[in-house]
Amino acid sequence: MKQIFDQFLQFLQRGITEIFRFVHLVWNWSIDQITKIMQVPWEHWPLWKQILLIIVVAAVAYALFIAARQLWEAAVGVLTAFASFLAALVVTLPTILVAGIIALAGLWIINNFNPASLGALTLQSSSTGSSSDSGNRQSGATTGQGRRETTGSRQ
Numbered sequence: 001m002k003q004i005f006d007q008f009l010q011f012l013q014r015g016i017t018e019i020f021r022f023v024h025l026v027w028n029w030s031i032d033q034i035t036k037i038m039q040v041p042w043e044h045w046p047l048w049k050q051i052l053l054i055i056v057v058a059a060v061a062y063a064l065f066i067a068a069r070q071l072w073e074a075a076v077g078v079l080t081a082f083a084s085f086l087a088a089l090v091v092t093l094p095t096i097l098v099a100g101i102i103a104l105a106g107l108w109i110i111n112n113f114n115p116a117s118l119g120a121l122t123l124q125s126s127s128t129g130s131s132s133d134s135g136n137r138q139s140g141a142t143t144g145q146g147r148r149e150t151t152g153s154r155q
Contacts, residue, residue: 037056037060040053
């Protein structure tokens with residue numbers, strides 16, 4: 001399973017790398033073309049070529065405006081997603097804290113709890129008894145004493 005997961009991650013990494021390489025290629029080529037348009041010697045051209053150049057420059061500017069707007073919207077989306085992620089981290093803090101406390105308490109119980117000590121606590125509390133229980137023993141309630149003796153003799 002780990003090998004499949006590693007292969008999948010490598011596939012994603014290669015795919016993302018190739019996408020960025022292609023984007024870089026397109027951006028560089030487009031920037032070169034836009035730079036060439038700005039460097040043409042348009043002053044000596046006839047009027048119709050200058051008008052055509054202005055139309056081309058306007059179309060390029062419009063396309064760049066569209067691209068800038070799309071990038072801006074994507075950046076806002078990324079920022080919104082990041083802020084939502086941070087908010088989710090903050091909102092889940094109490095739940096994560098409770099999970100940590102449960103884990104700490106569970107480990108403490110596992111490391112320090114001895115069920116055999118419960119039996120000793122029960123026997124100690126019944127042998128010392130409370131004042132009302134000792135009053136019953138002094139009045140001679142034989143049924144309670146018989147049970148205690150029987151319970152005591154079994155151990």
